[in-house]
Amino acid sequence: MSRDPQTITIKVGFGDQVRELVVTIGEGDIPPYQVGDRHDEVGQRRNRVDAVAKVTGRARYTYDRKGAGMLYGKMLRSPHANANIRSVDLSKALTMPGVKAALDFVEVFKDRSARYAGCSVAAVAAETEAQAEAALDAIVVDYQVLPFAVTTEAAMAEAAPQTGRGDDRNVSARGLRDGESAADFLARIADQDQAVQEAMKGQTVVSGRFSTSVQTHSALETHGVVCDWDGDNLLCYCSTQGTFGVRRDATASPQLRARNARVVAEYVGGGFGAKFGLGREGVAGALLAKRAGRPVRLMLDRREEHVDGGNRPDSFHDLSMAVGRDGKIVALKARNWGTPGNGSGGAGARNQAYYAIPLVDKVELNVRTNAGGARAFRAPGYPQGIFALESLMDMAADAIGLDPLEFRRRNDPHPIRIHEYDLGAERAQWQKRRNRNPGAGSDPIKRGMGMAATEWFNPGGGGASCLVRIMRDGTVEVRNGAQDIGTGTRTVMGMVVAEELGLRIDQVETFIGDTRDPQGPGSGGSTTIGSLTPAARLAGYRAAEQLLGLVAGQTGWKAEDLRLRGGMVVRKDGGRLPREMSFAQACALIADEAIEVTEKHPMVGSGRNASANYEGFADTNSGLQFAEVEVDTETGKVRVLRVVAVQDSGKYLNPKTAESQIRGGVIQGVSYALFERRIMDRHQGHMLNADLENYRVVGALETPEIDVVLVDVANGKNNTSVMGLGEPPTIATAAAIANAVANAIGARVTSLPITPRKVLEALAAKGRKR
Amino acid sequence: MRSFKMAQPRSLAGALAVLGGDDDKVRALAGGTDLLGLIKDRIAAPEMLVNLKGIDGLGEITETARGLEIGALVKLADLAEDARLRVGWPAIHQSLLETATPQLRNVGTLGGNLCQRPRCWYFRNEHYDCKKKGGTRCFAHDGENEYHAVYGNGICCIVHPSNLAGPMIAQEAIIEVAGPEGRREVTAEAFFTSPDEDVLRENQLAPGELVVRVILPPASPKARSVYVETRERQSFDWALCGVSVVLTMADQEIEAARVVFNAVAPVPLRRHDLEGMLEGRRLNEATVDKVCLAAPLGANPLEQNAYKLTLMKAVLRRALNRLKESAR
Structure with a gap:
């Protein structure tokens, strides 16, 4: 049915919305799951494979890593909302009982600014937590205290103190002139978009001011690391949603200069977008361990997690929407502002999404404040923007006398x-x-x-590989080095492989969260399963192919007639084989110790035009x-x-x-x-x-x-x-x-x-x- | 967390002997649900804790001629399950069910609940040298005060954190205190200290003194009582506003009334004016309307907490309606 080995016809869709597509799939890839496919394992309701370990407390998170000889790392934090650090004096702290190492962050991170209360400025490692805390009290920091603005409103006010440094202005926006205040800017651009102005005339217009608050991620497990060095090689247990990103940070860090780094996150107590990268706490933990020559555990406490662990920016929206008599949206005008704290990112409220809105005039202001910096947070920009947009949608439906559901459907x-x-x-x-x-x-x-x-x-991207290993004794291992932050990644990775091998999920062993295993993506943007499972499925498929090749060689059956199903070697056409052969009997034919297959997420095209997805x-x-x-x-x-x-x-x-x-x-x-x-x-x-x-x-x-x-x-x-x-x-x-x-x-x-x-x-x- | 020494006295006399001296350096430890938090937050820095839990005789609930006598070490969870309390002193019983969480009630004690320190976020933050910590300023007064007091907030804006304090006053509890000078009894109403009396403390305990027992005098058979509170979150939260009402009924008429609000002032707020409006009247819709309208009289809300005035009306209405319905 295919004109070219890589161009195939697939059936896509759902319910009665099914259509055929001719797609070119990646080299070596297998056809996507499509309408009408029957599966034994995929699509079944399976318990997550680590459920028992989690609910019984047997699962060991980074936070649980405690061992003999381990030191406790703690960070000192600025009590001032905006300050410059003149000096940090560690000398007394270093003489305190139990203290094995101390760090001056001005020296480590080359940063003299402490632009929010709770900004880390120094760290110590000591034999006990209490000793580490006592040593923090002995660190002398000389601050130049500056005026501050901690809320979006305060930082936007006329004559607000500068919250950043150098040329950084509190408010940044495209088109904002030098010296222009946020209020003047908003007044100047109020009617900038003539097309929107014109379109709104004569239509039903609803307007509103909406706002949302800063939300902290509040994951159950806080940020932190347990670090141990073997020569120049770092072993880093890390509560992260990106093991390979943390590894990259560790080897690229000018402070750490790790020759190699192994990052382990077998279990992660939540991330929600805040746990990418090694972070200051990770660098500090690793550096303290290096200086002390001992393993160091540095986990944030709850207060630190709130203040310094990231957040979702707040948002303010002035929205106007024009709706025609036919119930169709004509135009949207949006003015938004919000604060990513002291971070450099934007507030980024998404309220022009989804609906067919022909004309949008949107201007967004980012407001820098003296507060903990924002980080990606589960659908960055969306919950806040959609709250405002969908509130306005209901107001618009109300204004034109339409049921809100019907109004949405029309648009x-x-x-x-x-x-x-x-x-x-x-x-x-x-x-x-x-x-x-x-x-x-x-x-x-x-x-x-x-x-x-x-x-x-x-739908996921590239950058993921999976190792499937079928041992001669019938044991199956499925390995990937990325992490499962609680989403079920580990389980579904195992399920797609089990499907190809004709097994159940409980008949394969899954390994995840260790950078010694094949590469995997950071868990952000909802990409993990879309990136990883195509690689896993392909690896399972190829491993099955090899195993069936051995079976064919030994029995004289044709490999292309065979498949694995229900723990047996069976004929694809459902016919009977001359004799029964179980999966375990097939595995016994493996001459070496194991069949090992590593496959990457298949790509279409190459170089700059490479794509991880099909139409x-x-x-x-x-x-x-x-x-x-x-x-x-x-x-x-x-x-x-x-x-x-x-x-x-x-x-x-x-x-x-x-x-x-x-x-x-x-x-x-x-x-x-x-x-x-x-x-x-x-x-x-x-x-x-x-x-x-x-x-x-x-x-x-x-x-x-x-x-x-x-x-x-x-x-x-x-x-x-x-x-x-x-x-x-x-x-x-x-x-x-x-x-x-x-x-x-x-x-x-x-x-x-x-x-x-x-x-x-x-x-x-x-x-x-x- | 800062290290400390721990004394493990086996008798009350032994405990009092250790406690005697400096209140800041030596602190009594019961359930620890408040004190350990204060130490971790670096608000308290005692050198020694005196563990009261080894003392015999403070963990019992007994019925005597004076009423129900409850040892200070009785756990909130056990007290909540006492059938005598549930029947005889419903307002106290109901407030217990609203207190903290099952986990905390399994650890926290009656004495500790009454003597806990305020939850004000400025008080609990080591970086704010507020009046309650000996400083010169109340940061909440012109700061972030959504959860703070709407009455008696001129000096310090805390609300008293104990759920039990209000109903204890409403049900005329007597608090027995032991100290170096021996034992004394204080009415619950007199026990709590307002900031204008002494901003550094929330009760009448002198240095070295302990609450050892609470005595609940037998309630009149004509009395009915109720506790109602509202809060932001149902799973573990502090009251935004609560009220205890005790009405003594003579036929259809209210003979005597006690109305005590909590979470609106630095001490439980007894409202003699509302009590006067209730006494001598029938408990009907007109009475309820009239009294509820007057509930926020005399309040002095701050920038962010005027909504508590509406809540006072709401909880009082619910409390009175519940008593009205139970009379049927």
């Missing part, structure tokens, strides 16, 4: 999401559960339902979330009763772990919607809630019923047909909840998190308007 170009509207509406009982009369009734408890959409775009059914995967809430109008308290999450993500290799991934995204979204916010003090510039007491994270009692609806799509963009699932399930949750609250009480809370205070204030404002 949605996504081929899969279009199908998901009906699916979700039915599952959520949209028509029945919507509050027809928001805010009405004598009962102080009001119910409402809202919805929002989500989308992501990552598939869709370039993005989509979803919808519906939230049902109960709002207590007397106490202002919001309870999320139920979230229906409809999600496509290409082929679901393991529906069970995929559902967990979606549940996790929803839970984090509920937390973002109702609780999480960094609170900065105006007087001295510290984060006041750098704990898990006043930095509230959703708990068991706040977790709603979560109803996951998986839309399985043979997407065909790689040989396992998957799309990334890490970020999309957390994007829509807060927006859906905010819309549900508005539907319940007839007043809109335009700022996240939706606290009792804000609900009561919104109700009071609504009362005043009457």
